[in-house]
Amino acid sequence: MSSPEKLDLARARTALRDVFGFGDFRGRQEEVVERVLGGQSTLAVMPTGAGKSLTYQLPSVMLGGTCIVISPLIALMHDQLRSARANGIRAATLTSADADWRETQDAFRAGELDLLYVAPERASQPGFRDMLRAAPLALFAVDEAHCVSEWGHDFRPDYRLLRPLMDEFPSVPRLALTATADKQTRADVMAQLAIPDDGLVLAGFDRPNIRYSIRPRDSAVRQIADLMKSQPGPGIVYAQTRRKVEELAEKLAASTGRTVLPYHAGLPAETRAANQAAFVASEDMVIAATIAFGMGIDKPDVRFVAHVGVPKSIEGYYQETGRAGRDGDPAQATMFWGAGDFATARQRLAEVSEDRRNAERARLDALAGLVETPQCRRAVLLRHFGEQPPETCGNCDNCIDPPAVTDATQLARKLLSAVYRTGQSFGMGHLQKVLTGAADERVRQKGHDRLSVFGIVEGEDARMLQPLGRALQARGDLVATEHGGLSLGGSAREILKGERDVEMVVPPKRVRRGRRDAEANPVGDPLFEALRDLRRDLAKEAQVPPYVIFHDSTLREMATVRPSSLSQFGSLGGIGAKKLEAYGERFLREIANY
Template sequence: MLHTASAIVSGSAPGLAASAPTPLQVLREVFGYQEFRPGQQQVVQQVISGCDGLVIMPTGGGKSLCYQIPALVRPGLAVIVSPLIALMKDQVDSLRANGVAAAALHSALSREEQFDLYSALAKGDLKLLYVSPERLLLPDFLERLADWRLSLVAIDEAHCISQWGHDFRPEYAQLGCLKQRFPQIPLVALTATADDATRQDILARLGLQQPFIHLASFDRPNIRYSLIDKYKPNEQLVSYLDRQPGQCGIVYCTSRSRTEEVARFLRARNIRAACYHAGLPAAERNSVQEAFLRDDIDIVVATVAFGMGIDKPNVRFVVHYDLPKNIESYYQETGRAGRDGLSAEALLLYDPADTERLRRMLDSGEQNNPDQLRIEQFKLNLMAAFAEAQTCRRQVLLNYFGEYQSEPCGNCDICLDPPRTYDGSEDARKALSCVYRVGQRFGIGYVIEVLRGAQNQRVREQGHDKLSTFGIGKDRSHEHWLSVFRQLIHMGLLTQNITRHLTLQLTEAARPVLRGEQALQLAVPRLEVISSRKGRSREREVGGDYDTALFRALRKLRKQIAEEDEVPPYVVFNDASLVEMARHQPCDEDELLEINGVGHRKLERYGEQFLDCIREHCRSGR
């Protein structure tokens, strides 16, 4: 490694001088990547030159390098504001694995650990310090900052600053004091998710001086977006997971109780799963998170409390068991899949009733700001529109963020399996007639029972087994009729009365359909996830053509090393690096250094073991 690069990672570089390494040298020698990703180099150069900035870059786009590389090139200490201890720890573990002098200051440290950290800061032995906004804003900490030689301040998850963002945090909104106290220090705010209103609010609150704004593409082409109609969600989820053997994923639910129920159901099916929500004891939450990061469990079933700061690159899928409240949340949560750039999937189980339930939650919440409530309701409506869209999902998603795409993506359920319709006039008449015959006093489930001729006690007690509509829909499945009713509601022919336990009621628009005066086209329900990889292993599709047996051997070695070092496996190497090794099969240190993610420190620490594994595999001819 170059002398200058060795100096900066240890924290001992005297300053930005002629001998200082270039950003590209740091990228290659410290982090092991051969080339910058699109947009990274421009941001890095702006920060190194001392400019303030706002960086909007998708999850997995390499935001952290945009401040980590300038922190290693500029003289002094970089302070990174981060919202969660887990995020700080993850970043610090990864940096230290690359030989970078980094630390995090948080409440979980002992007094002795805090003393040692402050001592290292006073000596100038650190290059990066991660800290929460609450800690940073303490008066005594701000005083200490003035004594340290600051190189830059980076604010991660900067959408938390804005009241128009989806995760507003009051303490983040107070960070504008930093620019007032340290006007000469470059301040860069970074986030993956921010619409125009959120971006303008971030800039105003932070008081940035002539900032550069980098707005990268929101597109994550490696993620396949899919939606299926929710009817038996647990069974649908298990069916989906059966096609993802050994892969890591996150299942998002909107309530704590549901995360527990779903996790229990999955464990009963011998799936390595655990639940995570804010109501669990901290020790249990930490245990679940660690188990997931270390690949000891495959699935985390969680509320939105889980995810921010989970820098796990090999999450292969994200499932939304329930509808998210807004597109920003959906985008950020689905973005936790495929951070390594390999193929990943985002599946949404959709029931229109979820929209109404979320709308009632908003209306009955403790929101005292009518403008804020109106924005949240508007964003919920847009999320529902996304779910009900019949055009390319990626186009709808990107258009929301102002990134207009003229061509369909070819990698979502709408593109791969275009919506099919049929003449649903007769089905609609049967459904609407049955609602009328039962007196408009029952919900969807019961009306379907009558339609399909269910011989149960409740139907007999109501006398509905004598109706003309009893059993007229027995030739269709429950799921088919569920889809029909949902579409009739969406079309405005039926409503669900919230004050009467979601009973179905006819609207005036239903009259011409009932009378046979108006034809109706209905969509064939989507009940299963489409697949365009028949006959191909999930492992093979994730990274293209490579030696899958060698990949498994490398993963096994990685897991063993990670357990010995007490770090998550991806801190050793991520899946993308292992895929490259399995494809190119390097046989010496120079060739291993050509693999993305293999820097000099990791070559020194792990190189020989991985080379031995590759050589042994090649000798055995497996």
């Protein structure tokens, strides 16, 4: 006789096919679903795009009672609500933006909901706790669970109030989900949510379909315009200030002819909502945004994410770049950085409370290591999260085009000496003039033409001064003063004494790249384009984004297989019973035309 566990997994596979249209689980999904169906509390750390939401959506249609999903943003809840309902799941949200809250509460009490999405602020209210007592519960799912931890990069105090709520329902299992949590954060999340030590499912952090690239910033608009030419699909461009966001949106739209809209907290709420809705519905739009944008977006077909400036940490970088390629198709993550980014970030450390400062400094140093490494970017990224990846990945800039590395110890000593001898109060431009012996009035006025470091750098070394200064600032060996000068920091004195060597990547000479065909969308296949047009029309009729109807990967499979019957159509990936009934005939008619 089969064990109950095997019966549950057999039922789960049937539901997976019938509801979601998938033939089997991916990665560690099966393990998480098995634990949930067995009533075991779990922390699942799974990379973005690995199908975290399926690990509670699937049990929600199999278990008696409602699954309560705690999620941090209304936009994210509404996005997931659309996708769940498109698959025939009985789902609702209970947020400040929902006018139908009475109907939702009635449906919950009547046992008519599989999923109920709420924000942590509402979940912690006594009235919500009282409502939960009125009907059976199947599961508590805590999305973006790193917000529970003070060590996490997105700490939200309201998440700390979830434990008392869940403790009132001790027989209901807990599922915490995150894509971004280092070892310390994982331990804290498990302690805060009372998840047992054997409840960790660590699926890994690798996103093999994302190509990572990090390069010095010289002209952000030109560099991103070039990236946009090579990536015709939707993209996100992150900038650090509202003003920069507005400037990039305007200039990129003008230089590329693409629609580029801004998103930041300073815009009117209705403008933000309209720009976000336009982006979610679009198949080629680019949005320029501060990091306020993104956590609430479950858009699977983002083809690139670009950073103009460094993010706050490796965790932030991983989460932000993870918004690309959630559909599994090839995607690009490119960062354009400058020395001033690290200078600003290190100055901000002074504002951090003393008990967190060392941890934040370590995070910034780790980010500098990622930016400066001549080795595989993916390997550096994955090692930060405690993994042991291969030495090379074949899908980052350093693996595809390995950079030259040079011993810059002597040049670094000359530069640091110039910083010291000029009084640790001048910027890189002035220091370059001193070191290269430039005939400059200000250099003469300050008497710096009489220093021993005047004119001691020439030839190829002179070209290396700017990137070396950038590298030393990234590492913290040069620190920006409040007036824009540079002073010694970090290991600068050890370098000057000959106790530490300095290696650096030789910056590549600038080459303009032409357009390349995007691998993600086989533009030129007339059937694929016709299916996209039909999907667009259906999305408008249903007032949902196109990807809620079908992902590009499903359309590609249709164009390749060209099914001629409903049974053939229903066997394709991503087509469950509800979508087969809703869209099968119309897509079959379109395919028959070819």
